[in-house]
Amino acid sequence: MTITLADPVPAAPTKTETRELAYYRNLATDLGKDLQRAQRSLEVANNALRRFQELHRLGRRLSLVTLAVTTTDELCLRFFELVAQLNICSRALIAREQTSAPGAFAIDAAMGFERASLPDHFKLPMVPEFGFTTAADTHPPSAAASFIMLQRLVGLPSILWAYDVETGLALVLAITPGPANTDFQLDDRDLATVLLGTLLDVYRRLQARPTGAANAPEQEAAASPSRAVEPPSSTIFRINHAKPFITETDVTRTAQADEHVQHAFYVEWDDTHYFLFLTYDTASGYSLLRKWRGHSPRTFRDLRSMIRHVRDSLSYHGELTIYPRDDARVTALVEHARPLMAAAANAEDAEAEPIAAVLQSDYQRNGPSERPQERPPSERLSSTA
Amino acid sequence: MKTAPFVTGSWPGLDISARQSAPPGARSDHRGVATAYAKCADTRAAISALAHDIADVAPAPLFVLLFLGGRHDPQSALDAMNATFPGIPFLGVSGTGVIASEGFGYSGFEAGVIAWAGDRTAPRLVVTTRLAQSDHAGGAELGRLAKSVEADSATVLLFYSSVRSFEPRELHSASKLIDGFYDGWDGEAPTLIGGGALTDLNLSESWLLTNDAVHRHAAAALVFPRVIQATTEILRACRPASAFMQITKLSGDRVLELDGRAALDEINSRLPAPLINAEGHPSQIMILGKKLGDRFGPASTADFVNRLILTGDPKTKSITLFEPDFSEGDWVQLMSHDADLMVDEARNGARACRTNLPAFRPLVRLYIDCAGRARVMSATPVEEAGIVQGELLNDPTPLMGFYSGVEIAPVDYRSRSLDWTGVLTTLVETV
Numbered sequence: 079m080t081i082t083l084a085d086p087v088p089a090a091p092t093k094t095e096t097r098e099l100a101y102y103r104n105l106a107t108d109l110g111k112d113l114q115r116a117q118r119s120l121e122v123a124n125n126a127l128r129r130f131q132e133l134h135r136l137g138r139r140l141s142l143v144t145l146a147v148t149t150t151d152e153l154c155l156r157f158f159e160l161v162a163q164l165n166i167c168s169r170a171l172i173a174r175e176q177t178s179a180p181g182a183f184a185i186d187a188a189m190g191f192e193r194a195s196l197p198d199h200f201k202l203p204m205v206p207e208f209g210f211t212t213a214a215d216t217h218p219p220s221a222a223a224s225f226i227m228l229q230r231l232v233g234l235p236s237i238l239w240a241y242d243v244e245t246g247l248a249l250v251l252a253i254t255p256g257p258a259n260t261d262f263q264l265d266d267r268d269l270a271t272v273l274l275g276t277l278l279d280v281y282r283r284l285q286a287r288p289t290g291a292a293n294a295p296e297q298e299a300a301a302s303p304s305r306a307v308e309p310p311s312s313t314i315f316r317i318n319h320a321k322p323f324i325t326e327t328d329v330t331r332t333a334q335a336d337e338h339v340q341h342a343f344y345v346e347w348d349d350t351h352y353f354l355f356l357t358y359d360t361a362s363g364y365s366l367l368r369k370w371r372g373h374s375p376r377t378f379r380d381l382r383s384m385i386r387h388v389r390d391s392l393s394y395h396g397e398l399t400i401y402p403r404d405d406a407r408v409t410a411l412v413e414h415a416r417p418l419m420a421a422a423a424n425a426e427d428a429e430a431e432p433i434a435a436v437l438q439s440d441y442q443r444n445g446p447s448e449r450p451q452e453r454p455p456s457e458r459l460s461s462t463a
Numbered sequence: 464m465k466t467a468p469f470v471t472g473s474w475p476g477l478d479i480s481a482r483q484s485a486p487p488g489a490r491s492d493h494r495g496v497a498t499a500y501a502k503c504a505d506t507r508a509a510i511s512a513l514a515h516d517i518a519d520v521a522p523a524p525l526f527v528l529l530f531l532g533g534r535h536d537p538q539s540a541l542d543a544m545n546a547t548f549p550g551i552p553f554l555g556v557s558g559t560g561v562i563a564s565e566g567f568g569y570s571g572f573e574a575g576v577i578a579w580a581g582d583r584t585a586p587r588l589v590v591t592t593r594l595a596q597s598d599h600a601g602g603a604e605l606g607r608l609a610k611s612v613e614a615d616s617a618t619v620l621l622f623y624s625s626v627r628s629f630e631p632r633e634l635h636s637a638s639k640l641i642d643g644f645y646d647g648w649d650g651e652a653p654t655l656i657g658g659g660a661l662t663d664l665n666l667s668e669s670w671l672l673t674n675d676a677v678h679r680h681a682a683a684a685l686v687f688p689r690v691i692q693a694t695t696e697i698l699r700a701c702r703p704a705s706a707f708m709q710i711t712k713l714s715g716d717r718v719l720e721l722d723g724r725a726a727l728d729e730i731n732s733r734l735p736a737p738l739i740n741a742e743g744h745p746s747q748i749m750i751l752g753k754k755l756g757d758r759f760g761p762a763s764t765a766d767f768v769n770r771l772i773l774t775g776d777p778k779t780k781s782i783t784l785f786e787p788d789f790s791e792g793d794w795v796q797l798m799s800h801d802a803d804l805m806v807d808e809a810r811n812g813a814r815a816c817r818t819n820l821p822a823f824r825p826l827v828r829l830y831i832d833c834a835g836r837a838r839v840m841s842a843t844p845v846e847e848a849g850i851v852q853g854e855l856l857n858d859p860t861p862l863m864g865f866y867s868g869v870e871i872a873p874v875d876y877r878s879r880s881l882d883w884t885g886v887l888t889t890l891v892e893t894v
């Protein structure tokens with residue numbers, strides 16, 4: 079006789095086993111979340127690393143590929159080729175602001191367009207030094223109308239804009255964002271600076287070639303930014319006639335509304351007096367910075383306080399340039415603000431301690447070995463800014 | 464105004480460059496298989512460079528397989544291929560990028576080629592253009608055609624255009640294509656290895672080229688003679704990150720319920736942040752994995768079939784998977800992609816493929832690499848394709864491949880469609 083044993087019937091889980099199962103399931107969920115968080119942190123760090131490495135590599139490769147170019151045509155071709163190969167954008171424009179028409183740009187070269195689809199010129203209502211627009215954000219917000227115009231022009235939704243105030247050269251990069259795309263962001267200012275800076279460097283190098291040099295055709299000058307060739311005209315920095323002066327209070331209020339200084343520079347009145355001009359819209363012109371209250375312009379006496387003020391108080395992190403007051407580029411501004419600037423400089427001199435002025439001038443004449451005695455920071459601040 | 468003749472596309476910022484240039488044709492040798500790699504925005508120039516580099520070994524190839532970055536214009540590529548390789552059968556496959564012994568990248572301007580010069584090892588090409596109607600029917604047609612040209616083939620390379628439509632986003636199903644192929648073959652089927660063509664990381668488009676046309680809803684099979692076999696390493700990148708969940712309601716590639724709850728709610732309860740962001744896109748790469756074999760047994764990464772969660776619908780609370788091959792009742796886990804694991808598997812897999820070749824004569828290595836594994840997507844500290852390339856740099860067998868959508872490789876006794884993997888296959892000639 080054969081006895082067949084039935085399969086044992088699995089016992090129902092005990093209350094303890096059920097609780098234990100629930101405990102481990104919850105634990106798995108919590109550990110899974112922790113793993114996701116850790117992975118996310120790692121991704122953020124790795125992406126930042128990648129971004130840094132790419133920017134470094136971009137600068138190096140741009141320098142290499144543009145090293146041997148001899149014409150602006152060749153420069154544009156090499157530049158676009160590299161930009162495309164590195165997937166920085168899918169469409170790009172190099173444009174040049176017309177000296178006689180602020181905000182009006184002539185398109186020098188384009189990538190990713192059908193030739194017939196682009197006009198020769200376009201005009202922007204507001205010209206920021208740097209900016210971008212995406213589906214989620216536009217920076218600076220005051221340039222929204224300009225970016226809408228650029229979106230229509232290039233036919234893609236995400237735009238990065240870089241503009242050199244001095245030469246009028248502008249670079250437009252455009253992409254279509256998607257799940258895999260890193261859309262343009264504020265950090266891309268570095269990218270814009272590298273790209274536009276390289277273009278400007280090579281443009282200037284080509285300008286510096288003697289006429290008739292090898293591979294430098296006569297039409298070269300016509301194809302390159304005119305303002306880089308000719309002595310810059312006084313129209314580059316125009317006074318904002320609607321608002322020739324701006325107080326620091328206004329600057330603070332504007333910053334609270336998420337509007338930021340687009341460009342700022344100093345005018346050197348004399349050895350010890352510097353005045354700051356700034357703009358929120360280069361097409362509208364520049365305003366002279368005044369103190370919080372009253373009508374006196376803000377003056378600066380040393381580089382450190384100038385930089386600290388413009389970075390911390392004005393939250394301006396762009397390029398800073400000092401122009402002598404007889405520089406042709408700032409003539410219009412100086413002429414307009416001359417009475418106020420002169421009065422402010424005279425008043426400052428009258429208030430300044432004579433001994434400090436002597437020591438400062440001695441220091442400048444004799445160098446660091448005869449460094450003047452430092453005044454307390456509070457005293458230095460009160461006399462300079 | 465001057466315009467540069469680049470086609471438009473849409474890519475994120477990234478930068479990959481060739482690690483090391485091999486001399487033209489140096490990777491090709493007496494085996495009668497030649498490979499070449501180029502990176503150039505000018506499609507005609509790129510293809511011309513490829514032809515030049517394979518000319519020593521394969522001056523008159525019998526068949527040419529072209530992998531072409533998706534920023535190349537397909538019609539220009541077709542014209543250039545016919546002009547460069549007149550009368551020679553070829554298949555062109557668009558890829559997000561190309562991976563080769565000499566270099567790799569996913570700018571979309573890369574190009575790579577494998578040319579077979581020997582009759583004994585060259586594949587036969589069959590194509591179906593029926594995917595627009597049905598992926599399964601197209602696969603079945605392809606299976607029948609493949610069997611008709613080489614009934615005892617042991618190895619078939621299968622490529623297909625991945626994108627059915629961009630808006631709304633729909634993909635051709637590799638799993639249905641494979642099922643169809645096996646049904647059409649009807650018998651002891653060969654090993655299928657391959658991948659889905661793409662043109663970019665945004666899944667915008669995909670195409671195949673044959674001598675007569677550019678195909679956008681097509682699949683192609685390279686059917687090899689019996690002497691050609693394949694050994695494959697599957698490089699993975701995901702590990703479990705949750706307890707099991709059971710699929711309780713499903714419709715094709717859309718998972719509606721998990722454990723009886725709305726799928727998106729159930730997924731979100733297991734994540735530190737919601738899966739779908741305010742813009743309606745996935746906020747992170749997330750994958751569902753189905754464990755093969757004993758659910759509670761020991762497991763390695765190779766025991767999971769993983770499906771990328773393509774998107775989620777906050778209205779219906781459903782999630783959409785990359786492939787529609789999960790079923791109601793399946794037990795799945797959330798899988799987290801792990802950058803370190805990806806790098807380790809790339810290194811170990813590349814080393815393993817050099818050693819697991821007893822008594823075979825390796826001809827060429829194919830690396831079909833999920834585009835999602837690119838550094839720009841996976842946020843790895845290094846490019847895993849670079850690790851594979853680096854490990855095989857001094858190996859005499861040439862490496863060629865592309866960044867794909869879905870990968871196809873044998874898992875658990877049959878070929879399957881895979882997500883987020885690198886399929887490293889060595890085509891060998893049996894001796």
